[in-house]
Amino acid sequence: MIEAIELTKTYNGFSAVNRVSFEVAEGETLGLIGTSGCGKSTTLKMLNRLIEPTAGRVFIGGEDTRKSQPEKLRRSIGYAIQETGLFPHYTVAENVAVVPRLLKWPDKRIARRTEELLELVGLSPEEFTRRYPHELSGGQQQRVGLARALAADPPIVLLDEPFGALDRITRRQIQQEFKQLESLLRKTVVLVTHDIFEAVTLCDRICVMDRGIVQQIGTPKTLVFQPDNDFVRDFFQADRFQLELYVTQLQDVMPWVSAQESSSEAAKRYTEEEHLLTVLEDMEESSLKSSRVQIVDRQNQPILTTHCQDLLTAFYRFKESF
Incomplete structure (x- = not known):
């Protein structure tokens, strides 16, 4: 154009x-x-x-x-x-x-x-x-x-x-x-x-x-x-650190995340395109800080469930891939 x-x-x-x-x-x-x-x-x-x-x-x-x-x-x-x-x-x-x-x-x-x-x-x-x-x-x-x-x-x-x-x-x-x-x-x-x-x-x-x-x-x-x-x-x-978290989407770190077994523990849902910074800030501000996160696709179908701490660990592994 x-x-x-x-x-x-x-x-x-x-x-x-x-x-x-x-x-x-x-x-x-x-x-x-x-x-x-x-x-x-x-x-x-x-x-x-x-x-x-x-x-x-x-x-x-x-x-x-x-x-x-x-x-x-x-x-x-x-x-x-x-x-x-x-x-x-x-x-x-x-x-x-x-x-x-x-x-x-x-x-x-x-x-x-x-x-x-x-x-x-x-x-x-x-x-x-x-x-x-x-x-x-x-x-x-x-x-x-x-x-x-x-x-x-x-x-x-x-x-x-x-x-x-x-x-x-x-x-x-x-x-x-x-x-x-x-x-x-x-x-x-x-x-x-x-x-x-x-x-x-x-x-x-x-x-x-x-x-x-x-x-x-x-x-x-x-x-x-x-x-x-x-x-x-x-x-x-x-x-840099805040920008890194913002430009990283959940789908970017998924290859480094291990899915958790099903549990009665509450899990907050996010689409795979959500920014990692948004998820971490939500967890920080809520009582769900240490609970699980469920990643869903555009049709709201579950892809995997993991803990918030594991997402941050996966982020550092994702960074090492560059």
Whole structure:
């Protein structure tokens, strides 16, 4: 869906982005992360020509973006930023409807789409359509910004630190809601973030950048367990153990887990795709800390039952396989 080929942006002889290349498949979410000033936001803005590349090309759906008028290109791509960019003198409904109105949608279609999106992002249309941005909390403004990015139902959505200004609790809540948004499940998304956990939570693959250069592109699991160089290894180091547990799914450790005999002892059920960190945190917070865990498939059929402690032992054996 998106192909960036040796994108370069130079300012007064300084390369903010240096020959960056990647592909994003249809329906995939790619994260751009890295140190401050590494060029991730500049790279994102070159995809919709908010910034024109000094060199390199971008293809969307096989078409060279240089052949499209910038305004027309941007109307076909959803875009949300940390500051929300809401128009202060527009109501919530008017802000969400900006792109559909530019595309000359009928009023009834715009109203229907606006209500649908506000409900989707957890804002009651009856309560919020007539409000103005200054009457909203930061989290509510972020939701409106996301709704506006999705308003014209674009196949591609670009997100530049969309939750970065929020407190940790609100950010985690919106991240979880973001993963469940039906309107995003089939879209191609490029997400810029400085939050490592946000990247591993929301992204199928992650592109790690430093000083305008791509250091490694891979799945969260690959980056955490198989870093290509010292920079990538050090970038994840501060939170490495928690990240390792998060990117490890129960199905990953199952080859190293011995099934337990049937017992009357309670066993909490988890699907084989559940993150190991979630299971261990659940056990830590509940009275089932030392009890058994039952792993089930997508049809909720039992695969095996084991003790929580055995899962952690299996995790260390899984790590040794890399």
